[in-house]
Amino acid sequence: MNNNIKGGVNIFEKVISIKNFGRFIDCTPAFDGFAEYTLIFGENGMGKTTFSTLFNSLKSEKPSYIKAKATLGDFGDPKIELLFNDNNRIYFEEGEWSESYFNLEVFNEIFVNKRVYIGDRVEIDQRKALYNFVLGEEGVDLSQDLAIIKKKSRRSKNRKENVKEIIQEKIKGSLNFEQFLDLKSIENVNKMILLQYDKLKRVYENEDIQSKEKLIELNLEKIPFGKIKNRLEETIEDISENAKEKVEEHIYENLDSEGEEWIFKGMEYVSEEEVCPFCGVNLEISELYNLYEDYFSEEFANLEKDIKKIKQNISEMVSDKRWQEINHIIQQNQSKYDFWHNYIDFEAKMLDLDIAIQDLENLKESLIEDIETKQHNLLKQKKFNEKTFEFISLFLDLNKRVREYNSEIKQINKFIEETKKETGEADLNVEIEFFNFLLNTKLRFESPVKELCFLYNGWKRKRDKLEAKKEQLQEEIEEYTKEMLDNYQEKTNEFLGKFGADFKIDKVRKSFRGDSPNIKYKISLNEVPCDLKPSEDGYESCFGNILSSGDKTTLALAFYLAKLEKDENLDKKILVFDDPISSFDKDRITRTVKEIVKYSEKAKQLILLSHYKGFLWEVYNKILRKSDNSDQEIESVKIARDGSSNRKFDNWDIEKDTEGEFLSDYRKLYNYYNNSSVNPFVARTKIRSLLENLLLYCFPTNFKRTDTLGDMLAKIKDSPKECKISVLKGDIYEELDDLNEYSITGHSSGGSQSRDIDEIELEDKVDKALSLVDNMYPRL
Incomplete structure (x- = not known):
């Protein structure tokens, strides 16, 4: 083998062994190995697709492809050993590959089912896989980068939203989340909350507040002790x-x-x-x-009158009734204060006069006694006794306390007026909103919400960066994808044209299902675009009912080749084809041969599997006919039975196995004549078929494939002079007729008479037949 093919790197050289993988139960190939061009023949059911699947698994690092085709029965797990050049061995053992190999492009049923269609349908999974295939490594890398960024962005969003949900549950009122985040810290917010709470309480109880009266000031009359003293001490001198x-x-x-x-x-x-x-x-x-x-006298009368009035006034002013009135007002004020104390910030000391009143009552009689003494003797001077002075002192002190009390009442009433006005003018909704604002401000800067907000902002910043990066990457992908898809549609339709297809793809564009991009396209037949999916009633044209099996395979192959056309790394790739001509007619097979050879010349290596020998021969022949491929190695291999169940790789002589009946017959007669390695009976039977094919190839318009050699001789004999086959009359005709008679005798004698054949005579007849072939080609 040539170990320096196309640079000598990344070449698949040999299957060391395949065990428990589909039909390959215990395969140790007997052929030399793989070459730059390796053509593998295998009849249907021999394991070609299974073998090609091996390369899908190796490229994608998906052991599932191997495991899915594990040999049924108690044979153990699949084991594979492959050899690449430079003695690089890759193993599949214990359910995984020892290493991956990415420089592979595989066209087989996995490519078709995964990227193009399955059955009569083109599903979303095929369109996703086709998208990745079309965009190539660079596009896939970009898409994967985008998918990773989207995943990270989603994760950041989810975490951000989880934190947001926790915070939102704590927010009061109508404040939205962003407003809550933007709140500024307020000094003395706790005090403001208390004040606003009080105000809000007042607003809620506005009806009670407006109806509640103010406090009443005490009206404790002043006793003119100086005047009383003067009148008691007064005398009438006249x-x-x-x-x-x-x-x-x-x-x-x-x-x-x-x-x-x-x-x-x-x-x-x-x-x-x-x-x-x-x-x-x-x-x-x-x-x-x-x-x-x-x-x-009048003066006396006035004095008597004044003394009497003084006594009356003192009796009224310092009386149980008057004390009851005052105490009643004090009690009323206390009740009102108890109400208003909930709404105003003022601490008042309510008046308690019980002791003072009791003392005054006890001392009042002393004053009354002084007055009555004066009353009884108006002309005699009367001075206050000691207890009267005590009474006066107590009363003046009481009067002072009342003034202080009234001063507080005035302040309280001022606050009450302000509260009534403020509460009456207040808007309940506004006050509630402000109260919630204060509560939210306090909440915003307290643990754990403070830390949660910090965490939220961190996730938000991270997601914002990821979203910006995502948008940038999406723009790059859009630009790259548009260029690739436009070109891909053009190239795919170009290949469909080369294959003689009467349809094309149209409206190729990128679409999204979730985060995964995919390719959308339509099948255009007679310039009418048709959907990929069938309609619900099944009556409208679609992919499944307008394309034949051959058309679908053609479309898949066109997709594959269009990708190779734009692959800048094609010179590093190994191309693997598994029966790419399924349901193809002769013309499409010929065109397929041309394209496979074209791209295999650009690639590192070609591995072509097929059940059709003629197709493999055409590829083989076209490669050899290329002048620049004259020094390249081509290996032909077949997958053959090895016992009843096992399969093996073996050498395959493609030239010998694909030659026509004429060449096969000629080779057998030639070999018999030169070394007698062919059975004499076989040699005698081949004389007639050789001559029939010779005449048919030389005169295809004069003879039919169903004509026997006797029929052909009759047509020659009866042919007019102007007919081409008339040139065979004479010596050639006589030789043909002699050989026909000899071969007829051989046919009628049966195989059991082969031992009675005169081999000297047979050699003579064989020599004449070969001479006819040699002589007729130059003459014709």
Whole structure:
């Protein structure tokens, strides 16, 4: 073998062994090995497709292709050992390859089923696989990079959304997530929340607030102690000493301590006629009455009146009724304050007068006593006693406390007015929103939400970068894909034209199903585009019902070759074809031969498998006829039976096995004549068939394939002079007739008479037959 074929690298040289793989139970090939061009013949069912599948698995690193074709029965796991040049061995053992080999392009049923169609349908999986095939390694790398980025982006999005969901569950009110993230920290937010809570509470209870009254100030009258003191100490200097003495003496002698007041009161009943109200005596003549008038002057009357009023006022101002009124107001204020205290920020000290009132009540009698003493003796000066001064001190202190109390009431009422106004003007929805805003602000910057937001922003930044990279890569892929698909459609249709197909592909474009891109296209027949999928009713034209089996295989092969046309690394590839001419007519087979030879010359190596010897011969012959292939090695191999179940690779003489009947007969007679290695009976029977084919090839328009040598001799004998076969009359005719008679005798005698053949005579007849062939070609 030539070990330096096309650079001598990446060449598949030999199958060392194949075990438990389909029909190859224990295969140790007997032939020399693989060459730059290796043509493998195998009848149907011998294991050609199984063998080609080996290369699919090796390229894709998918052990499943091997495992799926493991030999049925108790034979163990598949084991494969392959040899590449430079003694590089690759093994398949224990369910995996020892290494991969990517420089392979395989056309077999896996290519067709995976990338083009299965049955009568073109499914999404085929379109995805075709997309990757068309775009090649660079396009697939870009698509894989994009798929990885999309996967990472999805993962980042999912993680981001998971964090977002956790955070969103905690957000209050209508604030959206992005607004929540953008919140700024607020100093004293806790205090603001409390204040807003109070306000919101007030707004909620606005009806109660508006209807609730303010507090009432206490009205504790001032007692004019100075005036009282002055009046008690006051005397009336204008009364005559005589009148004073006489009246006081009269009171002393005739009346009691209430006498002065009693007389003063009685004088009010004296009429204008100055008649005594008791006895009706005229008082003008009464000396004592005159003394009374002098004694009880206007000034005296005023003083008496004032003292009386003072006593009355003190009795009213310092009375149980008055204390009850004040206490009632205090209790009302306390009740109101208890309500308002929930809405205003003011701490008030409510007034408690029980002790003070009790003390005042206890000391009040001292003041009353001083007043009454004065009342009984208006002309006598009366000073406050010690307890009265205590009473005054207590009352003034109480008055001070009331003023302080009223001052607080005013402040409270001011807050109440402000609260009523604020609450009455407030919008409940606005206040709720602001309250939620404060709560969200607090939440945003507290653990664990603070950390979750940091985590979310991290995933968001990562996804944003991935999305930007994804968009950039998508643009690159779009540009690359458009160029590739436009060119691929053109090239595929070019090959369909070469194969004589009356259809083409149209509207080739990229599509997406999820994250995986695929190729969409239509089949155009008579300029009418048809869908790949059948319609629901099955009546519309589609891939499955407008293309024959041969058309579908043609389309698959056109797809494959269009890819090879644009493959810049084709010179590094091993091309593997498994029966690419299924259901092809003679014309398409011829065109296929031309294209396979063309691309195999550009590739590193060709491995071609087929059940059709004539197709392999045409490829073989075309390779040999190429002037630049004259020094290249071609290996022909066959897959043969090795026992009842096993298969093996063996040497195959393609030239001998594919020669026609004429050449085969000639070779057998030639060999018999020169070395007698052929059975004499076989040699005698081949004389007649050799001559029949000779005449048919030389005069195809004059003879039929069904004509026997006797029929042909009759046509020669009866042919007119102007007929071409008339040239055979004469000596040639006589020799042909003699050989026909001899061969007829051989046919009729049967195989059992072969031992009675006269071999000297047979050699003479064989020599004449070979001479006729040698002589007729130059003459004709």
